Amino acid sequence: MDVKFIQNLEKRLYKDLPGEDFQNLMAPAGSEQYRILTQDYKTACVLVLLFPKDNEWHISLIERAASHPEDKHAGQISFPGGKFDENDYSFEDCALRETYEEIGVPPEDIGILGSLTPLFVYVSNFLVHPFFGFTSEYPDFQPQKSEVSNIIEIPVMHFTKVKNKSTSDIQVRDITLPNTPFYDVNGHKLWGATAMMISELEQILRELDN
Secondary structure (H helix, E strand, O other): OOHHHHHHHHHHHOOOOOOHHHHHHHOOOOOHHHHOOOOOOEEEEEEEEEEEEOOEEEEEEEEEOOOOOOOOOOOOEEOOEEEOOOOOOOHHHHHHHHHHHHHOOOHHHOEEEEEOOOEEEOOOOEEEEEEEEEOOOOOOOOOOOOOEEEEEEEEHHHHHOHHHEEEEEEEEOOEEEEEEEEEEEOOEEEOHHHHHHHHHHHHHHHHHHO
């Protein structure tokens, strides 16, 4: 495996990040008004977990259980993560704890490389802090069945290929979001906040690839 990729990614994450301009490239149309931080926002943390598979770096995404009553993003594709807990001593710790709870990868197996730009998600009133981590070996995934219906393993460079991006009308409960950007992930439409985080990641990957 290309360890230099991990080293270069870590160096890049400590410089100025691409930020909101690149997140917005994958934002649903007309959603700008919903990204103003509320006074009573909650904090959540997610983890972009890189791991080796088939001689290239992959990341893990989860398909959220469609039947979870308290999950406003039920049935959608996202990163493992969740709400900051008063027992978490840092945002990073929260991302690692939630990843362990949802997909079973222990914190001690994960090296943290850095973070992406925080993103406010209006529908759930969470300011989400995305972190980057990696494992040197293929993880022993153990999904938490009540919250995770499927773990999706996808090459990280998948997101830099133009053919894997498109727009479509997206149906959310009784609302249709027209011309919404999405990434195609094994036939799943990955859109919304997770796609916006990946859009920033995509820009970083393109910089590293040059």
